[in-house]
Amino acid sequence: MMAAAADRQVFETAASWYVQFQSQPPSLAEQKAWQMWIDSDPAHLAAWNQMEQLQRHLGTLPQDLKRRALNSGQL
Amino acid sequence: MSLPAHTAAIERIYEQHHSWLYGWLKGRLHNACDAADVAHDTFLRVLAARNAAHIREPRDYLTTIARGLVIDRYRRRAIESAYLQALAARPEATIVSEEDRALIIETLVAVDKALTGLGTRARQIFMLSQVDGLTYQQIAMQLRVSLTTVKKHMIRALTECALIMAQP
Numbered sequence: 738m739m740a741a742a743a744d745r746q747v748f749e750t751a752a753s754w755y756v757q758f759q760s761q762p763p764s765l766a767e768q769k770a771w772q773m774w775i776d777s778d779p780a781h782l783a784a785w786n787q788m789e790q791l792q793r794h795l796g797t798l799p800q801d802l803k804r805r806a807l808n809s810g811q812l
Numbered sequence: 813m814s815l816p817a818h819t820a821a822i823e824r825i826y827e828q829h830h831s832w833l834y835g836w837l838k839g840r841l842h843n844a845c846d847a848a849d850v851a852h853d854t855f856l857r858v859l860a861a862r863n864a865a866h867i868r869e870p871r872d873y874l875t876t877i878a879r880g881l882v883i884d885r886y887r888r889r890a891i892e893s894a895y896l897q898a899l900a901a902r903p904e905a906t907i908v909s910e911e912d913r914a915l916i917i918e919t920l921v922a923v924d925k926a927l928t929g930l931g932t933r934a935r936q937i938f939m940l941s942q943v944d945g946l947t948y949q950q951i952a953m954q955l956r957v958s959l960t961t962v963k964k965h966m967i968r969a970l971t972e973c974a975l976i977m978a979q980p
Contacts, residue, residue, distance in 0.1 A: 748970075752974065756967050757963075760959075800943055806898065807939070808894075
């Protein structure tokens with residue numbers, strides 16, 4: 738249970754960085770802080786990679802395809 | 813709980829209830845292979861949960877897990893077929909390798925699962941961002957909410973997606 742809570746927190750931080758960077762180009766200070774976070778724990782890098790993988794997969798999909806696939810699952 | 817106690821309890825539950833669970837699933841899925849698969853996956857979940865010795869009503873417990881797995885299966889099939897249909901309907905010849913296809917379906921299933929667990933607002937914001945390609949600012953304006961709200965919901969949605977994708 739502890740591991741799950743820790744995972745959630747790491748992913749949440751990765752997602753926060755991701756959303757922050759999407760929202761506006763990072764300042765030099767932000768880039769440094771992000772790099773420090775990434776370097777401080779392999780789990781952080783893994784979580785960041787997970788974010789990028791998610792975006793890569795979703796990003797390459799055409800819009801109509803995503804919409805249809807995601808709507809079909811909503812029961 | 814000690815591992816031997818857990819293993820012994822699982823063996824007992826398996827012996828006493830596996831056939832029953834398989835029969836219960838067959839009645840619902842109308843397919844022997846699927847029923848065997850889901851029964852197998854159900855026991856894998858019980859194994860991973862490490863609390864077998866504390867299960868009081870094994871059949872209730874097993875059917876709760878199995879029911880969830882059956883729903884997951886239906887959803888996955890619905891997503892898979894929508895994706896393949898949409899792919900086939902594309903005018904240009906789209907070549908997607910078998911591996912990419914599997915990865916994409918995996919992602920879609922994870923996203924779909926994450927979205928189901930989120931509120932309407934978060935789901936709406938995620939779709940506007942990831943499907944319609946709107947910026948956070950555009951979403952905030954369209955929904956008449958603050959930029960902070962949009963970001964908050966996006967963080968929540970992305971966290972849920974990543975957590976589900978990271979599950980073994």
